[in-house]
Structure formats: C-alpha cells, structure tokens
Amino acid sequence: MVTPPPVTETQVLRVAKTVRQDRWAQVGPVVLGTAGVVTFLIAWQLYAQFGPVSNEYLPYPAEVIGQFFGNFALTSFWASVGATLWAWFLGLVISAIAGLVLGVIIGSSRFLRRATFTVIEFLRPIPSVALIPIAALAFGPQLEAELLVIIYGCFFVVLIQTLYGVADVDRVAHETTLTMGLNWGQRARHLVVPTLLPYFFTGVRLSATISLILAVSAELIIGTPGLGQSVAQAQLNGAPVAMYALIVTAGVLGIIINTGAKIAERKALFWHESVRAEVPA
Amino acid sequence: MNILKNLAYWLGLPIILILIWHFATMGDISPFVPRPLPLWEKFVSVWLGENLLTDVLPSIGRLLLALAISIVLGVVLGVLIGSFRSARWFFEPLFEFLRAIPSTIMIPVLLLVVGLNDNMRITVIVLGSIWPVLLNTITGVRSLDEVLSNSAKVYGVHGWGRVWHLVLPGASPAIMAGVRQSLAVGLILMVVSEMFASANGIGTLITNFQNRVAVPEMWSGVLLLGVVGVVLSAIFALVQKGVLKWYDGLKAAADGN
Numbered sequence: 137m138v139t140p141p142p143v144t145e146t147q148v149l150r151v152a153k154t155v156r157q158d159r160w161a162q163v164g165p166v167v168l169g170t171a172g173v174v175t176f177l178i179a180w181q182l183y184a185q186f187g188p189v190s191n192e193y194l195p196y197p198a199e200v201i202g203q204f205f206g207n208f209a210l211t212s213f214w215a216s217v218g219a220t221l222w223a224w225f226l227g228l229v230i231s232a233i234a235g236l237v238l239g240v241i242i243g244s245s246r247f248l249r250r251a252t253f254t255v256i257e258f259l260r261p262i263p264s265v266a267l268i269p270i271a272a273l274a275f276g277p278q279l280e281a282e283l284l285v286i287i288y289g290c291f292f293v294v295l296i297q298t299l300y301g302v303a304d305v306d307r308v309a310h311e312t313t314l315t316m317g318l319n320w321g322q323r324a325r326h327l328v329v330p331t332l333l334p335y336f337f338t339g340v341r342l343s344a345t346i347s348l349i350l351a352v353s354a355e356l357i358i359g360t361p362g363l364g365q366s367v368a369q370a371q372l373n374g375a376p377v378a379m380y381a382l383i384v385t386a387g388v389l390g391i392i393i394n395t396g397a398k399i400a401e402r403k404a405l406f407w408h409e410s411v412r413a414e415v416p417a
Numbered sequence: 418m419n420i421l422k423n424l425a426y427w428l429g430l431p432i433i434l435i436l437i438w439h440f441a442t443m444g445d446i447s448p449f450v451p452r453p454l455p456l457w458e459k460f461v462s463v464w465l466g467e468n469l470l471t472d473v474l475p476s477i478g479r480l481l482l483a484l485a486i487s488i489v490l491g492v493v494l495g496v497l498i499g500s501f502r503s504a505r506w507f508f509e510p511l512f513e514f515l516r517a518i519p520s521t522i523m524i525p526v527l528l529l530v531v532g533l534n535d536n537m538r539i540t541v542i543v544l545g546s547i548w549p550v551l552l553n554t555i556t557g558v559r560s561l562d563e564v565l566s567n568s569a570k571v572y573g574v575h576g577w578g579r580v581w582h583l584v585l586p587g588a589s590p591a592i593m594a595g596v597r598q599s600l601a602v603g604l605i606l607m608v609v610s611e612m613f614a615s616a617n618g619i620g621t622l623i624t625n626f627q628n629r630v631a632v633p634e635m636w637s638g639v640l641l642l643g644v645v646g647v648v649l650s651a652i653f654a655l656v657q658k659g660v661l662k663w664y665d666g667l668k669a670a671a672d673g674n
C-alpha cells in the first residue's frame with residue numbers, strides 16, 4: 137500500500153492563493169468596473185465644482201442623472217427616442233437588404249467584381265454626412281432626409297462585407313459541390329450561405345452603430361425630430377442639464393444597440409466555429 | 418495586353434456611368450440632381466482656387482492633427498491599460514459607455530465647454546476617433562502570443578525593450594485595424610463639427626452653399642470629400658503595407674503550408 141506524501145504547508149498556501157485568485161477573477165471586473173465609473177463621476181463633480189468651466193455649461197452629475205430618469209415620465213422624451221430609433225431601424229434594414237442583394241450579385245461574378253471595383257472604392261469613403269446639406273434641401277427636416285444619410289453610410293459597409301463573404305467561399309469545397317452534382321439552389325444553401333452569413337452579420341453589426349451616429353447627426357444638423365434635434369434645442373434654450381441628460385440617453389441607446397447586435401449575431405451564428413469556439417467544451 | 422485589360426476594368430464602368438449620367442441629365446430634371454460637367458467646373462473653381470488655402474487645407478490640417486493625437490494617445494493608453502489586468506477591469510465599463518455615445522452629439526456640449534474654436538473641432542475629432550485605436554490596442558496587447566511573451570521574460574526583456582520589441586509589434590495588426598476605423602470616423606466628425614459650428618473649413622463652406630441653395634457647389638463639396646477619403650485610405654494602405662510586412666509574410670507562409 138502506498139501512502140500519499142504528506143501535504144506541506146507551502147502546498148496549502150499555494151492552493152489557497154489559487155482559490156483567492158479565482159474568486160478575484162470573478163468579482164474583480166465588477167468591483168473595479170464600478171470603481172471606475174464612480175471615480176469618473178467624482179472627477180466630473182470636482183471639475184464642475186472647482187474647474188474653470190462655469191456651472192452653467194457643465195452641470196453636476198447628480199442633476200444630470202436626476203433629469204435622465206425624470207425624462208422617463210415625459211411623452212415628448214419618448215417621442216424623440218422613438219423617432220431616432222425608427223429612423224435607425226428603417227435605415228439599417230433597407231441598407232442591409234440592399235447591401236446583401238447587390239453584394240451577392242456583384243460577388244458572384246468575377247467580371248462584375250473587377251468592373252465595379254473603382255466605382256465602389258470611390259463612392260465608399262465619401263462620408264455620408266457630406267450629403268446632409270443636400271438631403272436637407274431636397275427633403276426638408278423629414279424622415280426621408282435622415283434615411284438618405286443613414287442608408288448611404290450603412291449600405292457600403294454591408295456591401296463590402298458581403299463581397300468579402302462571397303469571395304471567401306472555399307475553392308476546394310466549391311469544386312467538390314460541382315463534382316458531386318449539387319445544383320444551384322443546393323450550392324447556395326449549403327456552401328455560399330454558411331460562408332457568407334458571418335461576414336454579413338459583421339456588416340450589420342457595424343452598421344447598427346453607424347446608423348445611430350448618422351441618425352443623431354442628421355437630426356442635429358437638419359432638425360428632423362429625434363434625440364439629436366432635442367439636444368440642439370436644449371442648447372438653444374440654454375438648458376445644459378437637459379442636454380447632458382439626452383447625451384447620456386444616447387449613450388445608453390448606443391450600449392443597448394451594441395450589446396443587442398452582438399447577442400443577435402451570436403444567436404444567429406450559433407453553429408459557426410467562431411462562436412462555438414468560445415463555448416467551453 | 419494585360420495592362421490594357423486592367424485599365425479597361427478600372428475605367429470602364431466609371432466612364433460608362435458618367436456618360437449615362439451626362440446624357441440622362443441633359444433634359445429638364447430636378448434641380449437637386451447634379452450634372453457631371455457643371456459639377457467638374459464647380460469643383461475646380463470652388464475648391465482649387467483661393468478656398469484651397471482658406472478652407473480645404475485648414476480642414477485637412479485639423480483632421481490630420483486630431484488623427485495623430487488620437488493614434489498616439491490611443492496607443493499609449495492602450496498599451497498601459499492593456500498590460501495590467503486591474504486597469505482593464507477598472508476602465509472597461511466606463512469606456513464601453515463613453516464609446517457608445519454617438520460622438521457627433523457631443524458637439525453642442527463641447528461648443529459650451531471648450532468654445533467655438535479650432536481646439537473644439539480637434540477635440541471632437543479626437544473624442545470620436547480615439548476609441549477604435551484605444552480599444553483595439555488593448556485587445557492587441559491582451560492577445561499577445563504567449564510563447565513569445567514568456568520567451569521575452571526568460572531572456573530578461575522588460576521595460577522599454579519589451580514594449581518596443583514585443584508589445585507594439587505584436588499588437589500592430591490590431592492597432593492598424595483600429596486606425597483604419599478612426600480615419601473614417603475622423604472624416605465624419607471633421608465635416609459635422611464644421612457644419613455645426615462654423616468658421617472656416619470644408620463643412621462650413623458646404624453649409625454656406627446650402628443656405629444659398631447653390632446645389633452644384635454642394636455636390637462639388639461631396640466630390641471633394643470623396644477625394645479626401647480615397648487619398649486618406651490610399652496613404653493608409655501604403656503605411657499598413659510597410660508596418661505589417663512581417664505579419665502579411667507570416668500569414669502567407671502559414672497559408673502556404
């Protein structure tokens with residue numbers, strides 16, 4: 137019979153240390169993350185109180201947070217959040233569909249890919265906010281103006297990702313499907329779509345963020361109803377607390393959209409290795 | 418022969434499109450639709466004349482300065498924060514929130530706090546374009562190759578040497594991906610900051626044309642911004658090719674096996 141060697145004190149200490157580290161790895165992000173946010177708020181408070189900027193321009197965080205929650209009781213607040221989200225959603229859906237359809241058509245043909253390269257590479261970097269004045273003149277402060285700006289900005293992001301996705305189809309797999317006599321529909325279903333989807337969803341996720349930025353910018357400058365317009369109004373009315381509260385709202389919307397897009401992407405791509413790899417076996 | 422064919426591919430569609438555009442806009446059309454010939458004339462007369470010095474170059478100067486600040490600040494802060502686990506935990510939620518704020522909405526606030534001047538416009542651009550660089554640098558530093566990292570430790574490489582020879586090169590693919598996003602964001606913010614708070618610049622001039630309902634001039638501004646965008650991404654592609662030469666080679670070698 138073999139007796140196990142006695143456990144030394146060093147070993148016990150080492151195990152205890154690992155356990156402590158494990159627990160810290162779970163709690164640490166929450167504790168330190170909260171500390172980070174609190175530190176930021178304190179720094180803001182101190183700067184507003186003692187800094188060179190007048191309190192009229194930089195209100196205290198407590199006032200802003202109070203107003204942020206106070207807004208929830210106002211119909212006009214929800215109307216402007218709703219208007220921004222509606223423009224965001226319409227713009228995103230239209231550009232996703234348009235980008236996907238055109239991307240698949242262009243991407244499937246070598247000739248079209250090469251022929252459209254120059255045009256796409258020139259049109260893509262034009263910042264869509266440059267279209268704001270034209271949209272303002274052509275449509276006035278209406279949803280159409282906002283949509284024009286959003287769609288131009290997001291369409292190319294989805295288009296480019298779709299093009300990458302179609303181009304990424306594995307050559308060997310492609311030739312295999314040909315040899316095995318899969319027809320066009322089967323090839324699309326089993327080969328192109330699975331390769332394309334992750335790229336497409338990346339494009340949509342990026343567009344979701346861009347769409348919000350463009351919606352707010354268009355509202356800010358053109359004056360279409362929405363969060364951006366409310367901020368511009370608050371500035372004109374000299375209501376800094378309202379302005380900061382709306383900006384916090386925009387940040388919260390941004391976080392919800394970012395997180396929502398990430399979750400949607402993971403749900404839709406649960407079968408893909410890039411997502412599966414993150415799940416412990 | 419091949420060169421001719423490539424040239425045909427490059428210029429074919431643009432020429433066809435411009436011709437179609439030209440003939441389609443010959444008749445009576447909506448005043449908002451631009452026409453190619455007047456557009457080109459306006460482009461030359463508006464942007465390549467004296468406005469080049471008073472508006473175009475200051476805009477681009479501000480953009481480049483702001484991008485330089487964002488890249489340097491983003492990389493320095495990113496390396497610092499990325500190297501310490503506690504620092505990452507401390508800053509992560511705060512950064513997630515600050516990054517999620519659509520940066521153009523900060524313009525009215527900065528107008529109040531910083532005032533209407535070049536500093537404000539540069540601050541706006543930096544506030545928007547620092548995030549991709551900063552967050553990508555943190556990710557890049559975190560995902561350094563473990564074997565390389567440990568080897569460096571064994572060989573006693575630390576401090577500046579470690580940052581210079583291991584951390585920065587190792588994180589450079591991620592950093593470059595961040596810089597690429599920053600360019601696009603920076604250009605957007607340059608235009609919006611000038612449209613909202615006007616003094617001089619490309620965005621201001623375009624807004625002036627809007628107020629005068631000078632549609633061809635406005636379109637020529639869009640064309641100019643397209644050119645700026647294309648030139649920026651071309652310069653970036655060159656820099657990236659130089660910086661990531663080793664990485665592209667590594668990838669090519671890995672694919673070859």
